[in-house]
Amino acid sequence: MDELKAITACAGLLPLTLGAATLEEVDAGRMTSLSRFDDGKALSDALEKAHGMALPKPNRATGKEGCRCIWFGRGEVLLMGPAPHKFLGKHGAVVDLSDGWACVELSGAAAVDVMARLVPVDLRDTVFKRGHSVRTQVLHMSASITRVGVDRFQILVFRSMAATLVHDLKQAMAAVASRG
Incomplete structure (x- = not known):
């Protein structure tokens, strides 16, 4: 009988450094969508009690590496890192998205240019x-981009687009590096 082995979305593709930019896959831990039922105050209070951070405002992130919550769209945030506390479900929809997303980090002095x-x-x-987050396009892919530090961006795309993301970032990294 064949033995199945779990692999990451970017297995064999990363890490990669070209010029002054480095691209690495990030183990984001659990990825859980939290969608509020009402104005979000109860969910925000519950999130604060359970995980030490409030719901982020639109286009923002709260928390830190290992336990971060990012704005993910109208009325939706993404809890990254810990398993969600069970009482969060009383205040909003809680959906595990862990296997559906690839998470990479682009860092270095050339990251913004890339x-x-x-x-x-x-x-x-x-x-x-730092702490700003946006849902946008990376070329033709839907993505979430969060600044997590000086010259450091966390980029999320659908897992099925991981190889395409790496390819496109690699080409942009090479183009920026060739300038100089």
Whole structure:
């Protein structure tokens, strides 16, 4: 009988460094969609009690590496890291999305220039500060991008698009590196 082995979305593709940019796959832990039932106050309070962070405002993230919550659309956030506390389900819909998303981190002095070739959003640190998050396109892929540090971006795409994301980022990294 064949033995099945779990592999990550970017298995064999990463890590990759070209010029002043590095691309690595991130183990985001559990990924759980939380969709509020009402104005979100009860869910925010429950999230604060259970995981030490409030619901993020639109286009923002709360928490830190290992336990982060990012805005994921109108009335929806993505809890990354821990398993959601069971009482969160009293205040909103709780859906496990862990196997559906690929998570990578682009870092380095060239990260903003690399992203500028692929996204229709100004990600310079004067506009898009640490803790800012956006749902946008990376070329033709739907994505979530969060600034998680100086010259560090967390990028989420559907798992089925992981190899395409790596390919497109690699091409942009090579183009930026060739400048100089």
